[in-house]
Amino acid sequence: MMRGLWRGVLSKRGPAEHFWVSVICFSVLVIASFLLFEQQIQDLVAQLDLYLPQTPAQQFNLALLVIALLALDVVLPVPSSMVALLAVAALGGVGGYLVIFIGLCLGAWLGYALGAGYFRVLSGRLGLHQRKPGQLAYTLGTLSLICLRGVPVLAETSVVAAGMQRYPLRAFLVVTTLANAGLALAYSAIGSYLVAQNALLVTLLASMVLPGLFIAGYSLFKRLRQAPEQALRGRFEVSYDYPVLFTDHLFDPGNSCLHRQLTAGRHGRVTVLIFADEHLLHCNPQLAAQIQSWFAAHATDLHLQAPPIAVPAGELSKTADVLQQLYRDMLDHGLDRHCYVLAMGGGALLDSVGYACATFHRGIRLIRLPSTVLAQNDAGIGVKNGINAFGQKNLLGAFYPATAVINDFQLLTSLGRRDQIAGLAEAVKVALIKDEAFFQWMEQQADALAGFDHAASRHAIRRCAELHLAHITGAGDPFERGNGRPLDYGHWAAHKLENLSQHRLRHGEAVAVGMALDGLYANALGLLSDAETERLMDLLARLGFNLCPPELGLKDAQGRSLVLLGLEEFRQHLGGQLSIPMLNRIGSSIDLHEIDDRLMEQALLRLSSRGSAALALNEGCTP
Numbered sequence: 001m002m003r004g005l006w007r008g009v010l011s012k013r014g015p016a017e018h019f020w021v022s023v024i025c026f027s028v029l030v031i032a033s034f035l036l037f038e039q040q041i042q043d044l045v046a047q048l049d050l051y052l053p054q055t056p057a058q059q060f061n062l063a064l065l066v067i068a069l070l071a072l073d074v075v076l077p078v079p080s081s082m083v084a085l086l087a088v089a090a091l092g093g094v095g096g097y098l099v100i101f102i103g104l105c106l107g108a109w110l111g112y113a114l115g116a117g118y119f120r121v122l123s124g125r126l127g128l129h130q131r132k133p134g135q136l137a138y139t140l141g142t143l144s145l146i147c148l149r150g151v152p153v154l155a156e157t158s159v160v161a162a163g164m165q166r167y168p169l170r171a172f173l174v175v176t177t178l179a180n181a182g183l184a185l186a187y188s189a190i191g192s193y194l195v196a197q198n199a200l201l202v203t204l205l206a207s208m209v210l211p212g213l214f215i216a217g218y219s220l221f222k223r224l225r226q227a228p229e230q231a232l233r234g235r236f237e238v239s240y241d242y243p244v245l246f247t248d249h250l251f252d253p254g255n256s257c258l259h260r261q262l263t264a265g266r267h268g269r270v271t272v273l274i275f276a277d278e279h280l281l282h283c284n285p286q287l288a289a290q291i292q293s294w295f296a297a298h299a300t301d302l303h304l305q306a307p308p309i310a311v312p313a314g315e316l317s318k319t320a321d322v323l324q325q326l327y328r329d330m331l332d333h334g335l336d337r338h339c340y341v342l343a344m345g346g347g348a349l350l351d352s353v354g355y356a357c358a359t360f361h362r363g364i365r366l367i368r369l370p371s372t373v374l375a376q377n378d379a380g381i382g383v384k385n386g387i388n389a390f391g392q393k394n395l396l397g398a399f400y401p402a403t404a405v406i407n408d409f410q411l412l413t414s415l416g417r418r419d420q421i422a423g424l425a426e427a428v429k430v431a432l433i434k435d436e437a438f439f440q441w442m443e444q445q446a447d448a449l450a451g452f453d454h455a456a457s458r459h460a461i462r463r464c465a466e467l468h469l470a471h472i473t474g475a476g477d478p479f480e481r482g483n484g485r486p487l488d489y490g491h492w493a494a495h496k497l498e499n500l501s502q503h504r505l506r507h508g509e510a511v512a513v514g515m516a517l518d519g520l521y522a523n524a525l526g527l528l529s530d531a532e533t534e535r536l537m538d539l540l541a542r543l544g545f546n547l548c549p550p551e552l553g554l555k556d557a558q559g560r561s562l563v564l565l566g567l568e569e570f571r572q573h574l575g576g577q578l579s580i581p582m583l584n585r586i587g588s589s590i591d592l593h594e595i596d597d598r599l600m601e602q603a604l605l606r607l608s609s610r611g612s613a614a615l616a617l618n619e620g621c622t623p
């Protein structure tokens with residue numbers, strides 16, 4: 001038990017209950033070493049005079065060293081209060097003041113620049129561009145920026161967080177410069193006094209132990225305040241593991257892909273009910289019969305409860321009425337939790353059938369067979385399901401992973417050209433935020449993709465699905481409890497445009513417009529370079545997206561853009577705190593928590609005028 005305790009104490013991420021032991025051990029060690037070696041330390045300090053810089057050149061070098069240490073405090077564990085006091089001891093009150101002030105200012109600016117991603121390579125190395133500003137950013141205001149300047153750790157965290165959330169730069173410079181001037185004055189005054197009192201040794205000891213005791217006292221205070229009574233605690237973990245398979249001609253007699261998934265780990269006959277997109281069935285009149293004969297060939301293991309049931313398709317099918325009908329069908333066919341539902345269709349059908357499965361009997365087994373590009377590379381891969389309600393997209397829904405997802409590329413051949421292209425918007429999106437090499441590949445293959453060339457489209461769908469899956473399962477927030485959602489790049493405007501068009505626009509088409517709009521905004525903000533913005537606009541145009549739908553120009557009675565009202569709706573959808581993913585280069589994004597309405601309006605106008613110019617060449621834009 002003792003070994004476990006010590007391992008916890010010494011490990012970087014020991015359990016919380018070992019925190020106190022760590023603090024006490026640290027304090028005892030420091031105090032004991034001072035008591036045991038008091039004489040030696042006194043002698044050393046007495047000799048320090050010998051090491052104090054004598055010549056101007058030595059003083060200059062020391063000043064540079066102190067400035068560098070204070071400036072790099074944001075990336076290195078520098079005990080800044082100790083460095084500042086030593087600077088005063090060595091350089092005197094005025095010299096120390098100047099050096100501390102410059103070092104603190106440089107440190108604050110460096111922190112801001114790193115948080116804002118100005119030094120991409122360094123920020124990338126430190127992982128700062130991917131981090132979220134965290135809880136601190138929600139409360140970060142001018143007052144907290146000032147107050148935190150002198151607090152160890154929080155001082156550095158606050159400036160990085162300010163950069164991440166793009167705290168206005170000019171205000172940041174003014175606020176931190178003034179606060180640093182005050183802090184440097186305090187250090188210089190305290191340092192001069194202690195030197196005069198010959199109490200530097202005590203100060204060094206205090207600057208080591210006091211921060212530890214301060215943190216310990218604070219955590220004790222929090223515990224005492226929080227726990228008037230021990231709460232009962234329920235805690236368990238559920239893990240999900242589902243394959244995303246790629247195949248061709250799923251219901252050919254020799255294809256065993258679906259059979260393997262339905263019978264994995266099962267004894268006895270498995271009952272299956274199929275809901276299929278009505279357009280899919282309409283465009284493939286042979287499909288229903290083919291499915292039935294495939295099940296008949298596997299009758300020993302599988303029982304198809306009824307011929308595939310056609311479900312109204314498209315966005316307008318994500319309604320409470322359709323949901324009721326799905327429940328009715330499941331009930332009439334006597335489904336229980338051991339039965340399987342196969343959802344076969346586009347993203348809209350997968351969303352509504354998925355929601356029905358998540359809630360019927362509190363969860364019934366589901367296998368998704370996506371039949372559009374967008375469903376195969378995005379909607380079918382993830383864990384979200386839902387329907388539209390009260391005029392809001394995806395208002396009701398559930399996080400409910402499927403047992404398996406099977407992508408049959410042949411199903412896509414009956415898709416209209418419009419839907420073949422629309423689904424590529426999600427591939428562009430995920431390349432933009434995650435994978436520059438994939439984006440480059442799409443640029444090279446743009447003509448092949450626009451013509452739905454099989455090899456190119458297959459690769460794009462697979463890579464897009466892979467990137468989505470990696471984010472959903474690997475980013476630590478599959479059920480979207482946090483606010484940061486890079487996969488929602490371009491989506492705030494897309495959701496609004498879909499609604500404004502009364503779903504005339506496909507989801508993918510609206511996402512393409514949303515990405516272009518946010519790209520121009522990031523460009524206006526100085527986040528995305530001109531060249532990269534052009535690459536984004538160019539790829540979307542080459543794939544065949546209309547970036548200037550008429551809904552872009554709609555205004556309310558007060559003359560406000562209706563699309564921009566979508567920002568407020570998105571904020572409400574997120575639960576109060578706005579978090580909009582924005583590109584800071586191709587292949588990477590950051591979250592913004594504030595949007596400048598004026599700049600966004602300018603981006604909207606720029607997009608409308610670019611779209612008008614492009615379409616005027618082909619005739620007929622109605623912005």
Ligand SMILES: NC(=O)c1ccc[n+]([C@@H]2O[C@H](COP(=O)([O-])OP(=O)(O)OC[C@H]3O[C@@H](n4cnc5c(N)ncnc54)[C@H](O)[C@@H]3O)[C@@H](O)[C@H]2O)c1
Nearest residue numbers: 279313314315346347348371372374379384411414415507
């Ligand atoms: N759950 C998620 O994680 C997620 C992610 C992205 C998008 N979505 C949702 O997905 C929906 C968009 O999906 P979509 O683009 O697939 O649109 P969709 O489901 O509306 O399908 C588009 C059209 O294609 C038809 N269709 C489907 N398969 C066909 C086929 N093989 N042959 C011929 N016609 C076919 C449909 O009937 C429909 O008319 C939106 O509702 C969006 O909100 C969900």
